[in-house]
Amino acid sequence: METHTDIALRYHEAVGAGATGDELAAFFTADVVQRELPNLLFPQGVTRELPDILAAALAGQGKLRRQTYDVRNAVAAGDKVALEVEWTGELAVPLGPLPAGHVLRAHIATFLDFRDGKICGQRNYDCYEPLSASASPEAG
Numbered sequence: 001m002e003t004h005t006d007i008a009l010r011y012h013e014a015v016g017a018g019a020t021g022d023e024l025a026a027f028f029t030a031d032v033v034q035r036e037l038p039n040l041l042f043p044q045g046v047t048r049e050l051p052d053i054l055a056a057a058l059a060g061q062g063k064l065r066r067q068t069y070d071v072r073n074a075v076a077a078g079d080k081v082a083l084e085v086e087w088t089g090e091l092a093v094p095l096g097p098l099p100a101g102h103v104l105r106a107h108i109a110t111f112l113d114f115r116d117g118k119i120c121g122q123r124n125y126d127c128y129e130p131l132s133a134s135a136s137p138e139a140g
Contacts, residue, residue, distance in 0.1 A: 004114045008081045012069040029120040040128040065092040083110045105129040
């Protein structure tokens with residue numbers, strides 16, 4: 001039987017591979033709430049329900065050429081899984097002063113709540129590395 005940790009890892013792999021629509025929705029309960037706490041990209045934070053999660057995944061495909069989630073640690077207790085994740089995303093389009101091709105990096109703590117084998121809650125604490133155009137691969 002697949003554990004909550006197995007599902008959490010598979011979910012991050014799917015998001016990194018560009019999952020959208022029904023493929024992504026399959027990881028969540030219909031009443032899921034996802035909270036991204038304040039960070040460099042979302043200074044006020046953001047709260048999403050399932051339709052918003054799916055819309056954000058679709059929008060992200062146009063903004064990122066690729067993204068990877070490297071799960072460094074996972075801890076599970078009951079219906080909860082905590083992950084330490086290193087994320088990288090290569091911009092497909094400019095973002096403010098950052099050119100297309102710039103690689104963003106973040107260190108993320110993700111807390112997932114499960115119900116009936118699906119994610120019913122997610123809280124992300126994203127710590128982005130400085131957003132500097134001089135750090136882009138094109139800048140050398």
